[in-house]
Amino acid sequence: MSRPYGPHILPSDITPEAVFMDRRRVLAQGLAAGALLGAATPLTALAADAAATDRYKAPRNARYSVTDTPNSYEEITGYNNFYEFGTDKSDPAANARNFKPTPWTVTVDGECEVKGSFALEDLLSPQTLEERVYRMRCVEAWSMVIPWVGFPLAELLKRYKPTSKAKYVAFTTLNDAKQMPGQRERVLDWPYVEGLRIDEAMHPLTLLAVGVYGKVLPNQSGAPLRLVVPWKYGFKGIKSIVRISFVEQQPRTSWSHAAPNEYGFYANVNPAVDHPRWSQASERHIGGGLLAKRQATLPFNGYGAEVASLYQGMDLRRFF
Amino acid sequence: MVALLPALGLLGGALQVGPVHLGADPVRTLIHECGIWTLRLLWLTLLITPLRELTGLNDLLRLRRMLGLFAFFYALLHMAAWVWLDQGLDGAVIVSEVIKRPYLALGMTAVLLMVPLAVTSTNAMMRRLRKRWLVLHRLIYVIALLGIWHFWWQVKKDIREPLVYALLLALLLGYRLVKAAAIRRAKARSALATARGKTAAPAP
Ligand code: HEM
Numbered sequence: 385m386s387r388p389y390g391p392h393i394l395p396s397d398i399t400p401e402a403v404f405m406d407r408r409r410v411l412a413q414g415l416a417a418g419a420l421l422g423a424a425t426p427l428t429a430l431a432a433d434a435a436a437t438d439r440y441k442a443p444r445n446a447r448y449s450v451t452d453t454p455n456s457y458e459e460i461t462g463y464n465n466f467y468e469f470g471t472d473k474s475d476p477a478a479n480a481r482n483f484k485p486t487p488w489t490v491t492v493d494g495e496c497e498v499k500g501s502f503a504l505e506d507l508l509s510p511q512t513l514e515e516r517v518y519r520m521r522c523v524e525a526w527s528m529v530i531p532w533v534g535f536p537l538a539e540l541l542k543r544y545k546p547t548s549k550a551k552y553v554a555f556t557t558l559n560d561a562k563q564m565p566g567q568r569e570r571v572l573d574w575p576y577v578e579g580l581r582i583d584e585a586m587h588p589l590t591l592l593a594v595g596v597y598g599k600v601l602p603n604q605s606g607a608p609l610r611l612v613v614p615w616k617y618g619f620k621g622i623k624s625i626v627r628i629s630f631v632e633q634q635p636r637t638s639w640s641h642a643a644p645n646e647y648g649f650y651a652n653v654n655p656a657v658d659h660p661r662w663s664q665a666s667e668r669h670i671g672g673g674l675l676a677k678r679q680a681t682l683p684f685n686g687y688g689a690e691v692a693s694l695y696q697g698m699d700l701r702r703f704f
Numbered sequence: 705m706v707a708l709l710p711a712l713g714l715l716g717g718a719l720q721v722g723p724v725h726l727g728a729d730p731v732r733t734l735i736h737e738c739g740i741w742t743l744r745l746l747w748l749t750l751l752i753t754p755l756r757e758l759t760g761l762n763d764l765l766r767l768r769r770m771l772g773l774f775a776f777f778y779a780l781l782h783m784a785a786w787v788w789l790d791q792g793l794d795g796a797v798i799v800s801e802v803i804k805r806p807y808l809a810l811g812m813t814a815v816l817l818m819v820p821l822a823v824t825s826t827n828a829m830m831r832r833l834r835k836r837w838l839v840l841h842r843l844i845y846v847i848a849l850l851g852i853w854h855f856w857w858q859v860k861k862d863i864r865e866p867l868v869y870a871l872l873l874a875l876l877l878g879y880r881l882v883k884a885a886a887i888r889r890a891k892a893r894s895a896l897a898t899a900r901g902k903t904a905a906p907a908p
Contacts, residue, residue: 463728471862474727524860526729571862642861661805661858663797668790670728674718677792 440533440595442513448589449517450686454597455528455671461602463670465522466623467571468557468564469604475566476604483563485607485624494554494630497545504608508594510543511535515598516591521653521685523617527667532612533595538586541628546582550630553585554578555611555622572638578611578622579635579649583694589614589687592625615687617651648704652695653685657704707774710741711781731789738782743855743869745775746848750876757883769825772844776818783815807857814850817843848873 454460466476469483488504513533521527541553559575561567567574584590591612594601601607606623613620619639629635639647646660655665666678684691695703714737716722718730726733752768755761791798802808821841823829830837852873856866 459728467861471860473729526732569862569864658804661807663801663804668729668731674726674730674734674789678790 438598439600440513441598442515442533442595444515444517444531449515449531450519450529452517452519452529454517454531457597457599459670460528460530460596461605464605465524465618466566466604466606468566468574468576468624470566471571477602479565480603483603483607483624485601485603488608488626490609490625491627492544492629493627495547495550495632496630497547498543507540507609511539513594518591518612518614519685519687520612520614520618520621521667521681523619523647523651523659523664525659525662525664525667525681526670527679527681528670531597532591532593533598534591534593534612536588537590537592537611538588540592541585541630544628544630546630549632550582552582552631552634553580554627554629554631554635555625556627556629557622558624558626572642576622576638577635578620579631579637580613580620581634581694582630584613584691587691587694589690615653615684615691617647617653619647620651650695650700650703652691652700652704653681654683654700654704655681656683657701707745707771710737711778714738731785734785735782735790738778738785739855742775742778742782743851745771745778746844746851747869747872747876749775750844750848750873754876754879773822773825776822779815779818783811807854810850810854810857814847814854817847817850821847845877848877 462477463473464476465471465473466480469476469479486504489501490504490507491501493499513535515531515533517529517531519527520530537553555578557576558564559567561574580590591614593606593610593612594608596602596605601610606621609625610623611621611625634649637649640649640651653664658664664681667681668678669676682688713722713724714726714734717724717726718734749768749771752764752771756764787793787798791801802812821843824833824837824840833840852866852870855869856863859866
């Protein structure tokens, strides 16, 4: 298997913006039609849409981008898991309309020298945004390719000067059932918590994303700030982050706490370790249509050359 | 005939005509929709007897066979969607998956148990088997239990939907248990009454 990413990206690999804008127009017309029929939300959705346009257009970092064709904006933002807005994969897009990602504050605390609560703008202002086309492998054995816009988590973490006691980084999602209707059901122990070992968090592939396809992250995709760890299952990519804590002990992360025999803390993509109820050896790539074949799942989701060394000497069956 | 509508809708979705859209992951949508319709039709099949007894509408009985057969039809579609569209007819993987995943083994057992019921669903078979037909078709209870167990087991975390179906099944089966108990009690009482009658009123 060749390296999944490299400097050779053809402009044609990405959905042309013209096609893309066309889709948006169709969508907008649909929404307008909905408004005519008396639905209340479409107008605000349209306004939000206009605001989102192209704000985060950023140069692609070819070194860290795969050459696979990205999924469409509609697939990426219309089909995902975000249990805070419901457990069906179409729920987030349907239920996240009234979510307010501005103003937004992020608390940084724990084993670091610089702590406090920071307005999102202050958090972001020193960072340079770039686009990275990453594979995304969901633990449910489906996958996408997504052009994120963001910056390496490491760059942000360094600004807060973690101490030698900072062995892990824990992240927390907003806990507000008024805005996140899925939280009214105790499907998971809210708020959602995720975590990384400090070396994983500092790895250059680990991204904090604020946009997708050059646009501000829509609410259902984890606005305004989310984690992307492309060699791990998608649930590690915590969304709508309000807190980043440097900690000494491995944090109690949501899914591994909810079902410890099914979801581990590491959750590295690994075709050799099955979920108890389904095989992880292959995946259904979204967008292939009805007759597309499943594709083989790669160790570390194809990022083994970059990250396998982080886990040298570890039994990955035990630390799954 | 109404029971065909979901299948037609899904077919339209698959061919991208008509109002139904299968979404970003059409294979998963097909598996899930056919699975849930299997369950719904099974539950409706089980609803006929109580409904008939409570309303006295004997005509309902004619619906029962169609509902049962449609349940079987959707179960086959559900299985075919997994075997063909999802697993690409890869025999080795399919066999190993069914063996390794208890929820698939449960579903498979349920579908296999439906085969003899479908085969013996004709009037001729009913006449030929008589009492044995009734006994054989009690398998529907086993199939329903396997079906709900299979559904429960494949859920990731949110068990609300299978819970609703399980409660409905509990009602459907509970009705039968209560009725059976009532019949048993009535029988016992009448047996007792006859016995007492014998002692209290000695034969002349
Ligand atoms: C009477 C028989 C069966 C019934 C009533 C049944 C019912 C269901 C139901 C209700 C679901 C959940 C759908 C949803 O969440 O929307 C489901 C899922 C599923 N069933 Fe079945 N099923 C049966 C037999 C089978 C068989 C024979 C197979 C394959 C060998 C199978 C494979 C699956 C698979 C792969 C899923 C999806 C699991 C996932 O998405 O992770 N089922 N079934």
